[in-house]
Structure formats: C-alpha cells, structure tokens
Amino acid sequence: MFAYVLRRVGLLVPTLLGLSILTFALIHLVPGDPAQVMLGERATPEAVERLRGELGLDRPLHEQYGLFLGGLLAGDLGRSLKTREKVAVEIGNRFPATFELALCAIVFASVVGVTAGILAARRRRSLVDATVMAGSLAGVSMPIFWLGLLVILLFSVQLGWLPLAGRIDPSLAVPKVTGFLLLDTLFAGRLDSFGDAFAHLILPACVLGTIPLAVIARMTRSAMLDVLTQDYVRTAWAKGLSERRVLLVHVLKNALIPTITVIGLQFGYLLGGAIITETIFAWPGVGRWLVLAVAARDFRAVQGGVLLLASVFVLVNLVVDLLYAVADPRVRLAGGEE
Amino acid sequence: MSEARRNLRAFLRHRGAVIGAALVLAFVAMAAFADGLSPYDPLKQDLLQRLQPPSSEHWLGTDDFGRDVLSRVLHGSRVSLRLGLVAVGLALFVGGTIGLLAGYYGGWFDLVIMRFMDLMLAFPSILMAIVVVAILGPSLTNAMIAVGIMAIPQYARIVRASVISVRGLEYVQAARALGAADPRILVRAILPNVAGPIIVTASLGLATAILDAAGLSFLGLGAQPPTPEWGSMLSQGRELVLVAPWVLTAPGVAVFLAVLGFNLVGDALRDLLDPRKT
Numbered sequence: 267m268f269a270y271v272l273r274r275v276g277l278l279v280p281t282l283l284g285l286s287i288l289t290f291a292l293i294h295l296v297p298g299d300p301a302q303v304m305l306g307e308r309a310t311p312e313a314v315e316r317l318r319g320e321l322g323l324d325r326p327l328h329e330q331y332g333l334f335l336g337g338l339l340a341g342d343l344g345r346s347l348k349t350r351e352k353v354a355v356e357i358g359n360r361f362p363a364t365f366e367l368a369l370c371a372i373v374f375a376s377v378v379g380v381t382a383g384i385l386a387a388r389r390r391r392s393l394v395d396a397t398v399m400a401g402s403l404a405g406v407s408m409p410i411f412w413l414g415l416l417v418i419l420l421f422s423v424q425l426g427w428l429p430l431a432g433r434i435d436p437s438l439a440v441p442k443v444t445g446f447l448l449l450d451t452l453f454a455g456r457l458d459s460f461g462d463a464f465a466h467l468i469l470p471a472c473v474l475g476t477i478p479l480a481v482i483a484r485m486t487r488s489a490m491l492d493v494l495t496q497d498y499v500r501t502a503w504a505k506g507l508s509e510r511r512v513l514l515v516h517v518l519k520n521a522l523i524p525t526i527t528v529i530g531l532q533f534g535y536l537l538g539g540a541i542i543t544e545t546i547f548a549w550p551g552v553g554r555w556l557v558l559a560v561a562a563r564d565f566r567a568v569q570g571g572v573l574l575l576a577s578v579f580v581l582v583n584l585v586v587d588l589l590y591a592v593a594d595p596r597v598r599l600a601g602g603e604e
Numbered sequence: 605m606s607e608a609r610r611n612l613r614a615f616l617r618h619r620g621a622v623i624g625a626a627l628v629l630a631f632v633a634m635a636a637f638a639d640g641l642s643p644y645d646p647l648k649q650d651l652l653q654r655l656q657p658p659s660s661e662h663w664l665g666t667d668d669f670g671r672d673v674l675s676r677v678l679h680g681s682r683v684s685l686r687l688g689l690v691a692v693g694l695a696l697f698v699g700g701t702i703g704l705l706a707g708y709y710g711g712w713f714d715l716v717i718m719r720f721m722d723l724m725l726a727f728p729s730i731l732m733a734i735v736v737v738a739i740l741g742p743s744l745t746n747a748m749i750a751v752g753i754m755a756i757p758q759y760a761r762i763v764r765a766s767v768i769s770v771r772g773l774e775y776v777q778a779a780r781a782l783g784a785a786d787p788r789i790l791v792r793a794i795l796p797n798v799a800g801p802i803i804v805t806a807s808l809g810l811a812t813a814i815l816d817a818a819g820l821s822f823l824g825l826g827a828q829p830p831t832p833e834w835g836s837m838l839s840q841g842r843e844l845v846l847v848a849p850w851v852l853t854a855p856g857v858a859v860f861l862a863v864l865g866f867n868l869v870g871d872a873l874r875d876l877l878d879p880r881k882t
Contacts, residue, residue, distance in 0.1 A: 280719075281722075281723065281726055284719075284720075284723040284726070285723070285726060285727075288723065288735075289735075292735060292738065292739060295739045296739050296740075297739075297740070303741075403864065403867060403868070403871070404860075404864065406867060407811065407815075407860055407863040407864040407867050408860060408863075409815055409818055409819070409822075409835075409838075409856060409859040409860060409863070410819075411818075411819060411822040411835065411838055411839075412838055412852070412855075412856030412859065412860065415838065415841075415842060415845055415852055415856070416852075416856070418845065419845050419849055419852075423845065423846060534728065535728050537728075541730055541731075541734070541823065542730070542819050542822065542823065545822075545823055546842075556734065557734070557823050557824070557825065559738075560734055560737060560738045560742070560825060561742065561824055561825070563738070563741075565738070568734075568735075568738045572727075572731060572734070572735055572738075575728065575731055576726060576727050576728070576731060579726065579727070579728050579731075580726050583726075
C-alpha cells in the first residue's frame with residue numbers, strides 16, 4: 267500500500283509542473299503582443315512598454331518561467347490588470363464560495379443518484395428502471411444554463427420559494443471566518459442567516475448536481491447489476507437473507523467501489539465546471555470571476571484561476587485514486603507488483 | 605453487404621437508436637432547409653414587434669429586437685451543426701492521427717505525446733476551452749477550435765488503444781511481410797478495424813461539442829450577437845426571463861433535443877458495436 271501511495275503521489279509532481287508550464291505558456295500563445303492585447307488598440311506605446319516590463323515580457327523566456335514558478339511556490343500569482351488586486355488574494359476570497367457550492371452539489375447528486383441507481387437495479391426492466399434510465403439520459407443531455415434559468419423562473423419568480431441569486435441576503439450577512447457561509451453563520455450563532463444561506467444554495471446546487479446525478483445513477487445501476495450476478499450473492503439469497511440485507515449489505519458494498527470513483531471524479535469536474543452555474547446565479551465564486559477575466563483579457567487573473575482550478579482537480583483525482591486503493595485491495599496489489 | 609444489412613436491422617430494432625436518429629435527422633433537416641423553413645430573416649429587427657408572445661404571425665414569439673424567435677432557432681441549428689462537425693472533425697483528425705502514430709510506432713514518441721495528452725486531461729474540459737478562448741479571444745470560430753482541442757486527448761487515447769490491440773495480429777504482420785509500407789498498413793489494414801470505437805466516440809462527442817459550445821456562447825465566450833446561436837440566444841434572453849419567457853424556451857429545447865439525439869445514437873451504436881454484447 268505504501269509503495270502505491272508513494273508512486274501515485276510521485277506522479278503528482280510532474281503533473282503539477284506540467285500544469286504550471288501550460289498556464290505559463292498561455293500568455294505567450296496569445297497572437298500578437300500580449301501587453302498590447304491586454305491594454306487594447308488605443309494604448310500608447312509607453313503604456314504597452316511599461317506593462318511589458320511589469321509582466322517581465324522583456325526578459326528571456328526561461329527567466330520569465332523561473333520568476334513565474336518562484337512566485338507560484340511563494341503563493342504569489344501576480345496582480346490582476348483590471349483590479350490591481352493580488353490574484354492570490356482575489357482567488358482566496360472566492361474559492362470558499364465555489365467549494366461550498368460544489369460540495370453541496372455532489373452531496374445532492376450522490377444521495378439521489380445512488381438511491382435511484384439501487385432502485386433501478388433492484389427491479390431491472392421495470393417501470394422504475396426505465397424511468398431512472400430515461401431520466402439519467404435526459405440529465406446528461408441537459409444544457410444546465412437553460413435548466414438554471416427555468417428553475418429560477420419557476421421557484422424564484424413564479425412561486426417565490428427560493429432566492430433569485432447571490433449567496434446571502436446582505437442584511438443577514440455575518441463576519442467572515444472561514445468563507446464557508448454555512449459554517450460562518452453557525453459560528454456567529456445566527457440561525458436566521460444560516461437558513462438564508464442554505465436557501466440560496468438549494469437551486470444552484472441542484473442545477474450543478476444534475477449531470478453528476480445522472481452519471482452516478484447510471485454507474486450505480488450498472489455496478490449493482492454486475493455484482494448481482496456474482497456467485498456469492500446467489501449464496502446470500504440461498505441462505506434466505508432478506509432482500510434489504512442482500513442488496514444493502516452484500517451487493518451495495520462492492521458496487522459502491524466504482525461508484526465512489528465516479529463521485530470523486532465528478533466532484534473534480536464540479537469545481538472546475540461550476541463556471542456556468544455561478545454565472546447564472548450570480549454566485550461570487552472563482553468560475554464567474556474567471557469568465558470575467560477572460561472577457562477582459564486579464565491574463566494574470568486567468569493564469570491564476572486556471573492553475574488553481576486545474577490543481578484542485580488533479581488533487582481531487584489523487585484522493586479518489588488513494589481511496590480506491592483503500593477500498594479495493596486489487597488496485598494496491600497490482601501497484602505493488604510493478 | 606449482408607453484414608451491413610444485419611447491422612442496419614439491429615439498429616432499427618433498437619428503440620433508443622430510432623428515436624435518436626429521428627432527432628438527429630430532424631436537426632440536420634432544420635439546418636439544411638433553414639432558409640426555406642424560416643418565415644422571417646433571423647437578423648431582421650422590427651422594433652414595433654418587440655417581445656410579442658407566440659401568435660399565428662410569430663409562432664414562437666419575438667425577442668427584444670423584434671426578431672422572430674422561430675427563424676432564429678431554425679438558423680441556430682445550422683450554427684450548432686457546423687460547430688459540432690468542425691469541433692469533432694478537428695479532434696478526430698488531430699487526436700486520431702496522434703493515437704494512430706503513438707499506438708503503431710510506440711517508443712519515445714508514444715511516451716512523450718501521451719504524457720502530454722494526460723496533462724491536457726488534467727484540465728476539466730470547460731476550463732481547457734476557456735484557456736483556448738482566453739488565448740485566441742472570444743468568437744464563434746475560436747469556440748469551435750476550443751471545443752475541438754479539448755476533445756483531442758480522448759480520441760488520441762481511444763485510437764491508440766485500438767491500434768495496440770490490432771497491431772500484433774496476424775493480418776497486420778502479413779501485410780508487413782508482403783512488403784506494404786507503413787502508411788499503407790496504417791490506412792488500409794489498421795484504420796478500418798478501429799473504426800467502431802471511433803464512430804461511437806464521435807457520435808457522443810457531437811453531443812458534448814454542441815452542449816459545450818452553447819455553454820461557451822452562453823458565457824459570452826463563443827458566438828457573438830447578433831449570430832443566431834442557441835447558447836447566445838439564451839444568454840441574451842436571461843434578462844427577459846420575467847417579461848418574455850418564450851424567448852428562452854425554444855433555444856433551450858433545441859439544444860436539449862439535439863444533444864439528446866446524438867447521445868441516444870451514440871449509446872445505441874455502443875450497444876451494437878460492443879463485441880462483448882454479441
């Protein structure tokens with residue numbers, strides 16, 4: 267097991283180094299002079315030259331990368347061209363919002379998805395099965411930017427049940443401790459604020475969780491069906507165990523192994539893919555900020571945002587792989603033999 | 605011929621395949637005959653007719669510039685179809701070539717290029733597309749390129765795996781023994797035998813490409829106004845959600861059905877072409 271962990275963690279270094287090179291290269295792949303592109307057509311030559319100096323574009327390439335990497339290791343991602351704020355600070359302020367949203371979305375998707383998958387596998391080719399399969403196909407085909415607008419129209423505008431956008435009603439805001447509003451409101455002992463923050467989370471989390479929900483339901487169903495045909499399950503039935511016990515204890519335990527991998531991978535995608543959902547619900551996270559930075563051609567901000575989201579994705583994948591090895595001895599044994 | 609007929613019959617017996625194919629055909633027909641089917645010019649503004657609800661004159665209503673929503677949705681199919689085909693074509697050509705060469709020759713080329721593909725996969729796909737748009741600037745063409753580039757590693761991996769599984773087989777060795785040159789072996793002997801997984805991936809890939817490109821346009825990073833593109837129409841319609849919800853309905857349904865169609869066809873093809881199932 268130790269050898270496997272070591273090997274898997276060892277792979278992290280070249281991957282993160284590769285990511286840093288790719289994001290560094292981003293600014294150099296821009297057609298034309300990046301400083302000119304950032305400042306626009308009407309910038310004076312002096313201003314362009316000043317920005318080139320500020321970005322270090324007048325230095326040799328290897329020196330530029332050395333500075334970029336050095337800054338990165340010191341937690342310095344440079345300054346945003348538009349706001350003049352430190353990119354690392356801006357990201358730090360927004361990342362908890364993205365993380366909280368993605369976490370709630372994956373919890374929703376996992377609970378509903380695994381339940382739907384079990385129900386479908388339990389009665390294969392039944393009406394429930396057909397409904398789950400059709401629903402999951404619709405889920406993966408759903409443009410979530412459209413779904414988001416529809417649920418806003420229904421639940422916020424027509425029914426008035428849930429708030430339209432944002433993270434919390436400004437009048438109920440609490441002092442920032444962790445940046446995770448569900449926690450901060452509890453720390454402040456404000457149940458009214460907690461309720462409001464939770465209500466703000468429901469629609470975006472459900473919309474963001476739609477595609478993972480569909481994928482998880484499909485995966486759980488197919489993993490359950492695979493396990494259901496195994497000999498040991500037949501033995502369990504033959505012993506006269508109750509259906510509940512066979513399905514939930516004997517089958518689900520093994521069927522969950524691939525499902526957990528899918529849940530982990532989907533969580534990684536959610537952190538990076540919350541961009542559209544954050545835009546629809548005016549959610550003040552990293553994704554929405556990144557889109558604004560791309561539109562404004564604020565390359566330092568884009569580099570920082572992309573690097574952070576991609577690194578988190580890589581780290582989540584690492585955790586998933588390690589969990590997988592804990593759950594399934596075959597993985598770490600195969601790793602040890604190599 | 606008999607095998608092709610057998611496959612076609614199996615395809616037609618697959619309920620999902622038939623529904624998917626019908627949706628795809630309808631989508632292609634819309635794109636092909638958009639000019640003839642549209643009652644109005646999709647770009648023509650008529651401010652006296654702005655935000656009209658659906659009526660006999662404007663079946664799906666009008667938007668805030670008085671443009672006919674039905675005509676814009678019909679023309680949007682043309683944009684989305686072209687987008688999907690160009691993006692998948694790009695990914696297939698570049699990724700397929702990389703996979704073919706990496707799988708056939710192996711060695712350091714395989715090692716280096718596939719590590720690079722792994723690195724690309726370390727980006728969540730929408731993030732990768734945003735990086736490309738950040739570099740090239742927001743436009744419809746750049747969205748096509750972005751969506752195409754982000755799918756390259758997927759095709760490279762699938763083609764490489766398929767090539768490795770057939771390159772040691774007897775008929776390939778026989779072709780080599782007969783003195784066939786590498787390009788000939790690759791194109792004539794190997795390519796036809798890895799076509800199955802490529803067709804499945806391309807079909808599902810069209811669904812993803814249409815969805816992602818519409819997403820980019822929705823974010824303002826793809827097609828720009830006044831182009832009648834579904835994602836961009838939804839983005840412009842966002843402000844109108846309270847006063848004119850019909851502006852949002854049609855483009856959303858159109859994206860959903862087009863994506864659903866390609867997903868159904870892709871799923872069905874996978875069922876039919878998967879040798880484990882036969």
